[in-house]
Amino acid sequence: MEKKMLFAPGPVITTERVKTAALIPDICHRSRYFEEILSELRPKILKIYNCDDSYTSVVISGSGTASNESVYSSLCGSSDKVLLITNGEFGNRLKDIIECYNIKYTELKYEWGEYPDCEDIEKILEKDKEITIVGMVCHETSTGIINPVKDVGNLCRKYGKLFFLDAISAVGGEYLDFSEYNVDVCTGVPNKCVSGHPGTSFVVLRKNLIKKAYDTKPRNIYLNLGRHIKIAEEKNQTPNTPSVIMINVLLESVKELLEEGVENRIRRYKKLARIIREGLYEMGLEIFLTDPAQMANTVTTVYLPKKIPMNEFLTEMENEGYVFYDGKGDLKSKNLFQIANMGNLDEKDCIEMLKVLKKVLIGKFSYEIS
Numbered sequence: 001m002e003k004k005m006l007f008a009p010g011p012v013i014t015t016e017r018v019k020t021a022a023l024i025p026d027i028c029h030r031s032r033y034f035e036e037i038l039s040e041l042r043p044k045i046l047k048i049y050n051c052d053d054s055y056t057s058v059v060i061s062g063s064g065t066a067s068n069e070s071v072y073s074s075l076c077g078s079s080d081k082v083l084l085i086t087n088g089e090f091g092n093r094l095k096d097i098i099e100c101y102n103i104k105y106t107e108l109k110y111e112w113g114e115y116p117d118c119e120d121i122e123k124i125l126e127k128d129k130e131i132t133i134v135g136m137v138c139h140e141t142s143t144g145i146i147n148p149v150k151d152v153g154n155l156c157r158k159y160g161k162l163f164f165l166d167a168i169s170a171v172g173g174e175y176l177d178f179s180e181y182n183v184d185v186c187t188g189v190p191n192k193c194v195s196g197h198p199g200t201s202f203v204v205l206r207k208n209l210i211k212k213a214y215d216t217k218p219r220n221i222y223l224n225l226g227r228h229i230k231i232a233e234e235k236n237q238t239p240n241t242p243s244v245i246m247i248n249v250l251l252e253s254v255k256e257l258l259e260e261g262v263e264n265r266i267r268r269y270k271k272l273a274r275i276i277r278e279g280l281y282e283m284g285l286e287i288f289l290t291d292p293a294q295m296a297n298t299v300t301t302v303y304l305p306k307k308i309p310m311n312e313f314l315t316e317m318e319n320e321g322y323v324f325y326d327g328k329g330d331l332k333s334k335n336l337f338q339i340a341n342m343g344n345l346d347e348k349d350c351i352e353m354l355k356v357l358k359k360v361l362i363g364k365f366s367y368e369i370s
């Protein structure tokens with residue numbers, strides 16, 4: 001199979017070290033070898049977010065949606081009501097989960113790419129006393145916007161609400177400090193900014209919510225967070241057969257992240273995004289988000305000139321060895337595509353990608369740089 005340069009928001013290119021972590025001997029998940037993996041991994045996940053020992057983590061065999069579903073289905077009881085803030089595809093997916101489990105909620109909906117206004121949020125929290133939980137996505141991957149996590153966390157502190165954060169495309173790529181941002185529960189995956197492989201995900205939560213997880217009436221078996229926490233806390237185990245190998249790969253990618261240093265990793269991603277954005281501007285391409293302060297360190301959503309057909313463009317780029325994503329939802333009809341700089345990429349990779357992009361646009365699609 002030919003190697004492709006993945007410039008899409010996950011899965012990402014991983015190092016040989018991370019790939020090699022899949023080559024461990026076959027082990028039984030009910031053995032001390034597996035328990036050693038989990039006992040090393042769980043505190044390391046907390047380190048990524050600078051969490052103190054008032055937090056714990058669990059690892060779920062299943063992609064990010066499994067962790068999001070586990071959180072909402074297991075922590076939203078019959079007396080809870082969620083204020084869900086949405087401004088893109090992944091906010092909508094949280095809504096799908098909430099609706100599927102018949103959780104009471106109110107939605108504060110913004111246009112895709114629109115920055116949530118904390119005054120709107122505060123007005124709702126002041127008025128609707130039924131709300132107990134605020135949910136949102138940190139990095140809305142569908143547009144590349146970073147939502148106002150710190151401000152929303154502070155509002156949750158002020159009004160005594162729980163704060164559930166989907167940090168699936170933010171963890172390892174954006175600054176996130178849980179005590180500073182007042183995050184109660186958060187979900188993440190390896191196969192984006194952590195630079196691991198897909199198939200597992202993790203939940204970090206405040207220990208004082210463990211009782212809530214145990215007490216909430218179970219709505220499912222596999223994703224029941226209480227079951228996951230109980231066996232993880234008691235013996236670093238999982239309730240059902242886990243993806244043993246992928247959990248070892250997750251451990252290696254988290255070790256690699258911590259060795260690079262979360263701040264250095266973020267700095268590297270920020271630099272790569274800057275190189276990519278400057279290159280796009282030089283080519284006369286327009287970026288969807290206009291305020292650099294709101295742009296993620298790892299995803300850039302770009303307008304493809306209208307006369308260029310998206311599918312042909314993506315295929316040409318793939319033939320040249322580069323994988324991008326086309327826009328989701330309405331962004332597709334606006335001819336938007338996404339370039340991500342997550343995973344094992346460096347400056348040279350980004351510069352080379354820009355050269356190929358220019359060559360394809362000019363050579364295959366007669367694009368003229370204005």
Ligand SMILES: Cc1ncc(COP(=O)(O)O)c(C=O)c1O
Binds near residue numbers: 009064137166
């Ligand atoms: C912010 C966010 N939330 C949730 C998901 C869904 O995760 P998964 O596809 O791993 O289930 C994604 C996937 O890209 C995401 O970016």
